[in-house]
Amino acid sequence: MSKYEQALERIDLAHKDDPTTVTVNDTTIPYELHYAHQMTMYLERLDPNASELLRLAIRAQHLRRWESPRSSYPATKIGYHSWRSNLQREQAKLAEKICIESGYGEEDAARVGAMVRKADLKKGDPDTQTLEDVACLVFLDDQFDKFESSLGDEEKMVDILRKTWGKMSEAGRNEALKIKLSERGAALVQVALAG
Known part of the structure; x- marks a missing residue:
């Protein structure tokens, strides 16, 4: 088994x-495993020639x-940003550890960790932008309807959709325009993109 296969496993x-x-298709699986497979599926659509390191960051x-x-x-903007940055740091550390245990060098492991943290997104790193695109696509395709119904605030949802659109290349x-959304989802996207 290659180091890539070991890390993926x-x-x-x-x-x-x-x-x-x-x-999914009459099979019950852990949600995050399903999410990881969705991430890989969208990566294949956007960049079928993606590097091993990007593939690992996408999966992680x-x-x-x-x-x-x-x-x-806390249910505040600051609370949300603290949660996200702490979570990304922990996930990046774990991804790096898995890469090293699977045979990758420190530099490659750190690169995977940096992508998981989205560290170079604002610097225009193309791999990190692809990861951001993929995460946004999975949100729209797999999580949007459930999130929208639990939020119950159309104005807030339209704002989230605008921000999501703004993050994508x-x-x-x-x-994203190819995703078959629910009737409600499609209507909200239309409002978001019109404004």
Whole structure:
């Protein structure tokens, strides 16, 4: 087994511990494993020639996310940003550890960790932008309807959609327009993009 295959296997084993499950094609699987597979599927659409390191960062995007629920931080903007940055740091550390245990050198492991943290997103790093695009696509395709119904605030949802759109590259936006959304989701996207 190659170091890439070992790292992928270890990442997926970590996802399998997620106590939240989802049923896909009559099979119940841990949600974060499903999420990781969705991330890989969208990466294949955006960049079928992606490097091993980007593929690992994509797969590790939500590593053990359930261990730090959003509810463990204050329901404020500062609380949200603290939760996200702490979570990304922990996920990056774990991704780096998995890479090293699988045979990658420190530099490659650090690169995977930096992508998981989205450290170079604002500097225009193309791999980190691809990871951001993929995360936005999975949100729109797999999480949007549930999130929207739990939020119950149309104005806030339109704002979130505008921010999501703003995070994506042109390639990501083009792929987003191909997603078959629910009737409600499509209407909200239309409002968000019109404003």
